[in-house]
Amino acid sequence: MRAFELYSAKDSHDAVALLAKHSATSKVRIIAGGTDLLADLKFSAHSPNVVVDISRAEDLKSIIATEDGLRIGALVTHSQIMRSVIIKEMFPALVDAAHTIGAVQTRNLGTIGGNLVTAVPSMDSGATLIALEAIASIQGPEGRHEVPLLDFFLGPRKTILKPDELLAEIIIPKQNLGKPTAFLKFGLRKGQALALVNSAASFWVDWEKHTFVAPRIGLGAVAPKVIRATQAETFLEGRKITPEVMAEAGLIAASDAKPISDFRASAGYRKNLVAVLTKRVLEGAYALAQAKR
Amino acid sequence: MLTVTLKVNGETRTAVVPPETTLLRMLRDQLNLTGSKLGCDVGDCGACTVIVDGKVVNSCLMLAGQAEGRDVQTIEGLATMDRVHPIQRAFEDCASLQCGFCGPGVIMSAKALLDEIPNPTIPQIRDALGGNLCRCTGYVKMIEAILIAATAMRGESAQASR
Amino acid sequence: MDKDKNPKVAEKVSPVETVLKEPGILHEPVAAPLVTYPIEVVIPKARQQTPAVGQRATRLDGRLHGLGQTGYIDDMTFPGMLYAKIRRAGVASARIKSIDTSEAEAMPGVMAVLTGKDVPNNSFGPSIKDQPVLAYERVFHAGDGIVAVAAVTEQIAAEACQKVKIEFEVLTPVLDPLESLKLETPGVHAPSANIYQKKFIKKGDVEKGFAMSDHIIEGHFTTQMVEHVPMEPHATIAMWDANGRLTVYSTLGRITLGRADLASTLGIPISRVRIVATIVGGNFGGKNEITTEPVLALLSKKTGRPVKSVFTRPDEFIASTTRHPLIMDYKTGVTKDGRIQARKLRLVLDGGAYCSWSETTLSKACILSAGPYNIENLYAEAYVVYTNKTMTGAMRGFGAPQVCFAYESHMDDIATLLNMDPLDIRLINAFHEGSISPTGQKLQSVVVKESLLRAAERFGWNPKGSTAGAGKILPKEITSGTTVRA
Numbered sequence: 011m012r013a014f015e016l017y018s019a020k021d022s023h024d025a026v027a028l029l030a031k032h033s034a035t036s037k038v039r040i041i042a043g044g045t046d047l048l049a050d051l052k053f054s055a056h057s058p059n060v061v062v063d064i065s066r067a068e069d070l071k072s073i074i075a076t077e078d079g080l081r082i083g084a085l086v087t088h089s090q091i092m093r094s095v096i097i098k099e100m101f102p103a104l105v106d107a108a109h110t111i112g113a114v115q116t117r118n119l120g121t122i123g124g125n126l127v128t129a130v131p132s133m134d135s136g137a138t139l140i141a142l143e144a145i146a147s148i149q150g151p152e153g154r155h156e157v158p159l160l161d162f163f164l165g166p167r168k169t170i171l172k173p174d175e176l177l178a179e180i181i182i183p184k185q186n187l188g189k190p191t192a193f194l195k196f197g198l199r200k201g202q203a204l205a206l207v208n209s210a211a212s213f214w215v216d217w218e219k220h221t222f223v224a225p226r227i228g229l230g231a232v233a234p235k236v237i238r239a240t241q242a243e244t245f246l247e248g249r250k251i252t253p254e255v256m257a258e259a260g261l262i263a264a265s266d267a268k269p270i271s272d273f274r275a276s277a278g279y280r281k282n283l284v285a286v287l288t289k290r291v292l293e294g295a296y297a298l299a300q301a302k303r
Numbered sequence: 304m305l306t307v308t309l310k311v312n313g314e315t316r317t318a319v320v321p322p323e324t325t326l327l328r329m330l331r332d333q334l335n336l337t338g339s340k341l342g343c344d345v346g347d348c349g350a351c352t353v354i355v356d357g358k359v360v361n362s363c364l365m366l367a368g369q370a371e372g373r374d375v376q377t378i379e380g381l382a383t384m385d386r387v388h389p390i391q392r393a394f395e396d397c398a399s400l401q402c403g404f405c406g407p408g409v410i411m412s413a414k415a416l417l418d419e420i421p422n423p424t425i426p427q428i429r430d431a432l433g434g435n436l437c438r439c440t441g442y443v444k445m446i447e448a449i450l451i452a453a454t455a456m457r458g459e460s461a462q463a464s465r
Numbered sequence: 466m467d468k469d470k471n472p473k474v475a476e477k478v479s480p481v482e483t484v485l486k487e488p489g490i491l492h493e494p495v496a497a498p499l500v501t502y503p504i505e506v507v508i509p510k511a512r513q514q515t516p517a518v519g520q521r522a523t524r525l526d527g528r529l530h531g532l533g534q535t536g537y538i539d540d541m542t543f544p545g546m547l548y549a550k551i552r553r554a555g556v557a558s559a560r561i562k563s564i565d566t567s568e569a570e571a572m573p574g575v576m577a578v579l580t581g582k583d584v585p586n587n588s589f590g591p592s593i594k595d596q597p598v599l600a601y602e603r604v605f606h607a608g609d610g611i612v613a614v615a616a617v618t619e620q621i622a623a624e625a626c627q628k629v630k631i632e633f634e635v636l637t638p639v640l641d642p643l644e645s646l647k648l649e650t651p652g653v654h655a656p657s658a659n660i661y662q663k664k665f666i667k668k669g670d671v672e673k674g675f676a677m678s679d680h681i682i683e684g685h686f687t688t689q690m691v692e693h694v695p696m697e698p699h700a701t702i703a704m705w706d707a708n709g710r711l712t713v714y715s716t717l718g719r720i721t722l723g724r725a726d727l728a729s730t731l732g733i734p735i736s737r738v739r740i741v742a743t744i745v746g747g748n749f750g751g752k753n754e755i756t757t758e759p760v761l762a763l764l765s766k767k768t769g770r771p772v773k774s775v776f777t778r779p780d781e782f783i784a785s786t787t788r789h790p791l792i793m794d795y796k797t798g799v800t801k802d803g804r805i806q807a808r809k810l811r812l813v814l815d816g817g818a819y820c821s822w823s824e825t826t827l828s829k830a831c832i833l834s835a836g837p838y839n840i841e842n843l844y845a846e847a848y849v850v851y852t853n854k855t856m857t858g859a860m861r862g863f864g865a866p867q868v869c870f871a872y873e874s875h876m877d878d879i880a881t882l883l884n885m886d887p888l889d890i891r892l893i894n895a896f897h898e899g900s901i902s903p904t905g906q907k908l909q910s911v912v913v914k915e916s917l918l919r920a921a922e923r924f925g926w927n928p929k930g931s932t933a934g935a936g937k938i939l940p941k942e943i944t945s946g947t948t949v950r951a
Contacts, residue, residue: 013620016305016322016368044364048325049345053779061322065369089358113434114412116346118358119365201433202347323620337540338533340746342696343778350696378533391531398523403530404696404746410531438696438747 011048012057018066022149022178025064030151033173036060040176042085043119045112046128070123070178073097080182081147084123089114091122101182102298103138103191103210110134110195113202123177126162129169129235136163136236137210138193140228142186147179154178163235189214189224190302192294194287198274205231206275209263209287215251215299222246227259227288232267232280239263242288251296260289307367311336312380318367326370327351327362330377338378338407342436349435352408353377359415361434378407381414389459390414393452394445401439409435413449421457423449526744537746538700538716539775546702547576549764549774550622551599551610551757552629553784557638557853558653559604561611561631569614569625577767578625579613579760585732591722591754593661593820595654596856598730598759604633605653606818606853608783610757615764615772638853642792642815645850653818653851661816662824664831666845666903674807674842678798682879686795686871690815691788693860697746698781703761704771711762712739718752730759750859751785754821786858789826789849790815791867793834795875803883803890808840812847812868814857821858823849830864835903836872837913838894843903888921 017032019025025040032038036059041047043065051057064070070085073094080100082091088108091097097104111117111125111134125135126146136159144159151174159180162169171177191212197203208230214223225246227239242263249255269280305324308317311334318333327344330336330353339362342350346361353362354376381388387395390413400406409432416423416431423431428446437445529535566578581587581601590596600609612629616622639645645659652659675681702714711733717723720740728735745752757774765772776784791814798807812830816823831847880887895913902908920926 011323011325011620012624013321013323016366018368018371041366041369044366044369045346045361048364048366052344053777061366063366063369112346113349114415114431115349115352115359115361115434116364119360201430331540337536340537340697341539341775342698345778348696348778382532387528387531394531395523395527396521398521398527400527400530401524402696402745402747403526403535404537406530407533410533436696438694438749 011051014058015060016063017060018063021067021069022064022176025062025067025176026149026151026174028062029176030174032060032062038062038173040064040127042121042124043087043116045116045120046124064176075187077184078181079145079184080187082122082180082182084126084177084179085121086123088112088117088120088122088125092117100188101138101142101191103193103212103295104135107134107138107193107195107208107210110197110205116202122180126159126180127169127171127177129163129165129167131166131234131236132205132208132231133236134195134205134208134230137208137228137230138191138212139180139182140236140238141191141210141212141226142182142189143226145181145183146177147181148175149178150175156181160236160238165234186212188302190295190299192291192298194291194294196283196287204274207231207267207269207280207283207287208236209284209291211288211291211295213246213292213295213299215296217303219250221248221250223248225259227263227266227291229263229267229284229288232269232284237266239266239284239288241266246292253293256289256292256296257285259292260285260287263288305368307371309370309372310374312376320367322366322368324367325363326353326355326365326367326375329367329370330362330375336377336379340404340407342404342408347436348405349408349412350405352411352435354411354415357415357418359412359434376411376414378410381410388414389455390417390449390452393448393455397444397448397451399440399444399448405435405437405439409437409445413445413452417449417453417456421460422453425450535744537697538702538714538743539697539773541702541714542773543702543704543771546771546773547615547617547764547768548619548622549613549615549757549761549772550619550626551760551774551780551784552612552614552626552631553607553780554600554604554609554611554631554633555607556604556633556635557607557640558636559633560636561600561602561604562634563630563632564612565630566612568628568630569612572616572621572625572628574617574621575614575625576617576770577615577764578629579615579763579767580611583763583767584730584759586730589726589730589755589759590820591822592824595657596819596821605851606783606855608780608785608855609818610760610784613757613760613764615768615770640852640854642790642813642850642852645852646813646848653853657851659850660848661820661851662827662849664827664845664847666831666835666843668840668844668903668905669807669842671807671809671842671844675796675798675809677800678806679801680882681796681798682875682882683797684795684871684875684878686791686793686874688788688791688793688867688870690790690855690857691860692782693747693749693751693785693787694781695745695747695749695751698776698778699752699756699785700773700775701757701761702771702773703758703765705762705765705769709733710737710739711765712741713758713762714741714743715755715758716745716748716752717742717755717758718745718748719754722753723755723758726755727758727762731762749861750822750863751787753859754786756785783855786821786856786860787817788860789817789823789830789857789864789867791830791864791871793868793871795871797875797879799879799883801883803879803885803893805838805840805894807842808835809844810834810846810871812845814847814849814864815854816849816851817854817857818851819856821856822863823857825859826857826864828864829862830868832902832904833865834868834872836869836876837896838872838876838891839896839900840894840903845903888917888926891917 039058070083091108193210210228213225264285340350342348346364581599614625
């Protein structure tokens with residue numbers, strides 16, 4: 011790896027100060043878990059001069075339920091998400107998503123914030139959070155401001171973060187706490203695999219009319235960034251919950267998706283996956299809703 | 304240059320390294336602990352697996368500076384003067400390793416698993432080894448050895464608590 | 466451990482795994498059930514025959530491996546050791562117009578720089594000596610090394626490699642082996658022809674055999690380039706003593722060949738070359754020939770210090786040998802009861818940029834191409850061609866796995882066509898005691914049929930559950946062209 015200077019931040023404010031200080035004069039990258047950054051830098055031609063290590067910022071490592079909703083610190087690792095009692099109880103889909111990432115070693119280092127900030131289209135945390143209408147809490151020199159996670163991503167490896175900003179927390183809004191959600195990833199292997207398709211579905215059930223309420227579907231790896239399957243959502247809202255409807259929604263979601271063809275799979279194959287996985291996550295979320303009733 | 308002080312296999316060690324040095328390189332080049340291997344340097348193969356603060360990590364994906372003050376366990380720290388670790392013993396008895404290059408990484412992953420789950424199922428073992436690649440063996444005998452080691456370790460801790 | 470419990474029926478699986486197990490469009494590959502065999506080890510008694518099969522055997526190196534104390538080449542350091550990196554071409558086919566190493570040489574910490582002109586005999590190879598130590602005038606594949614730098618740290622050596630300026634005249638590469646096969650395609654190693662080795666096997670008269678057949682079926686099969694991916698990357702350390710003797714520590718599997726290659730490329734007597742090879746971290750054929758050894762020897766000579774080089778994982782893919790991709794065309798004539806009358810086949814091996822072990826691979830592939838079947842009339846032709854792609858060399862089977870894929874898939878296709886059980890058609894045609902191989906060898910200790918039957922019984926072969934039933938009987942000489950890729 012090429013040489014760089016390394017500065018270790020004590021907490022999130024220190025981190026932002028370091029970013030502000032160095033990004034004016036140097037090429038700066040942030041290291042949290044290092045699973046994306048270091049893998050990238052080992053054989054890269056674009057090296058930073060300065061690396062700011064935020065891995066010790068304890069104030070970004072908590073998972074708390076507050077009156078705004080569930081706040082997940084950006085430095086929470088995928089392993090910690092899998093073990094968190096709150097998340098296991100409220101959002102087993104987030105546990106599932108975390109479990110599909112890499113392997114044990116990478117899950118112990120990799121953070122949910124890092125996964126989002128790296129912003130590769132196949133990134134595994136995004137679909138579920140998008141389906142839960144999560145909000146990104148960004149910290150800059152002026153303090154915090156919030157942006158819907160859907161608008162946080164601009165394209166492959168591009169987010170709205172400015173050089174002196176960092177993603178501090180992900181907030182799942184209060185009204186979605188406990189919303190039945192399911193997630194599925196399809197990769198060419200069970201472990202250490204890039205997603206061909208990620209699909210997450212989240213909805214409430216009107217038990218009287220037996221219909222979908224506020225259905226949200228997040229799709230990953232089928233567009234330059236994580237997207238919502240808006241046509242499928244519109245189709246589902248207020249409709250009766252039946253297996254046929256779920257299958258139909260899957261097909262509509264497939265048309266919401268705009269996947270590419272590459273050496274891993276063709277666009278047609280990915281669309282087919284979207285249809286099937288979306289149907290299954292709808293079924294999964296419904297099963298969860300019934301269990302919780 | 305960075306001065307890094309950390310605990311390695313129970314001993315406090317210090318090294319002076321350039322900031323871009325990874326934990327793996329510091330262990331191998333500065334601290335002479337060559338048991339952890341460099342297989343890919345990008346966290347895919349797991350040959351560099353060590354245990355940091357109780358959790359397995361790819362030491363090639365951690366900067367030496369990030370290990371400051373932490374508790375690191377490498378393959379060299381498993382055996383004691385009076386015995387090899389039950390996992391090492393089981394791997395030997397079952398002939399689980401062929402060329403041996405992936406061995407230290409696999410054994411550390413196995414140790415972390417058994418420290419947390421003393422009685423693992425086969426799917427749990429597969430999940431724990433998911434980040435360790437082996438090109439020689441096909442993993443079957445490793446899984447067998449881990450099951451045998453688990454039994455041995457449960458027996459040992461039962462003995463110890465008597 | 467509960468030997469009877471099916472490991473697929475897990476107690477604790479995450480919801481992801483549960484959903485993936487459902488039958489339907491998406492199903493995971495079938496996991497083989499855990500093999501059960503006696504864990505109780507029989508203690509051998511003196512002067513008694515103890516069966517070896519089923520016994521647990523330990524390995525001599527098991528203790529050191531488990532302790533992490535096995536010494537691989539990269540674990541070794543020597544006082545004053547330097548690190549070398551090689552700048553690789555990055556272009557498939559080119560003429561090298563100029564190499565400017567001045568900026569690299571001026572970097573602090575760089576102790577020596579090497580190009581092809583510094584190599585006494587800049588070509589070697591296990592059979593055809595067509596491989597340069599460092600490419601000097603021509604580049605034949607993207608992994609060709611052009612400049613080598615020895616420096617006090619790996620980082621400086623890598624930086625220095627980037628600072629070398631190379632001017633290329635990019636040429637059109639030949640990438641398709643079938644293109645390369647055509648006589649009008651310019652030779653990759655012109656003036657040498659692209660077809661650098663051929664082999665033909667002729668037995669009986671195939672045209673007569675086809676005339677006697679009720680059906681003729683054709684098949685087209687291809688296999689891809691495969692990289693060995695040994696867990697341990699190639700590593701070498703070279704040093705000289707004051708008497709002018711070279712010692713090389715290397716992950717080399719074939720030391721005598723390595724000594725010969727070093728002696729010839731460096732122009733020194735073989736008695737002055739010592740190679741110390743220790744436990745290799747995975748070979749599979751990819752470490753059977755030298756890679757950077759002559760380069761490091763020369764860098765060590767220039768600097769007077771030991772020099773080490775370790776391949777990065779990307780280097781393993783572009784600069785080390787790979788398995789030959791094969792393009793295989795089969796044409797078989799059978800009687801309606803499944804007896805093979807004639808087989809005609811053509812193999813085209815993608816021989817990469819240099820010969821390496823291609824001749825052996827071609828030979829093996831051709832000899833084994835007909836499969837373990839009694840075929841009276843056989844015509845096999847096999848060619849290996851140059852392309853501007855990664856070197857293809859030895860890998861586990863040397864051509865045998867590729868043709869096996871072809872002739873066995875072909876056999877299944879024939880069974881489908883004839884509406885026969887794939888096991889039956891093999892039993893009808895398989896070698897038996899005393900069968901004559903395609904190259905005229907009389908075979909002994911032949912147990913093909915017994916093995917097939919025993920295996921079928923063991924894994925519960927059920928012909929009614931197989932896909933063999935669907936074929937239609939077609940008139941003679943209608944070809945059922947199947948294109949199958951591995």
